[in-house]
Amino acid sequence: MDAKMITFGDTAMDKLLQWLRSSGEPKDIDELLHQYLTMLSKLVAEDSEETQR
Numbered sequence: 001m002d003a004k005m006i007t008f009g010d011t012a013m014d015k016l017l018q019w020l021r022s023s024g025e026p027k028d029i030d031e032l033l034h035q036y037l038t039m040l041s042k043l044v045a046e047d048s049e050e051t052q053r
Contacts (some may be wrong), residue, residue, distance in 0.1 A: 011040075012036060012039040012040050016032070016035060016039060020032070
């Protein structure tokens with residue numbers, strides 16, 4: 001990874017909070033971490049697609 005390519009912006013934290021609130025129940029830290037990493041992975045993939053266009 002090239003440090004010049006790192007941009008600050010969407011961290012998916014807002015999406016994670018929306019997901020957690022919509023579930024209506026407490027979640028285990030493992031499940032939270034898994035969900036957050038999945039969301040970040042999707043954001044990276046979307047960003048890569050946009051960059052390639």
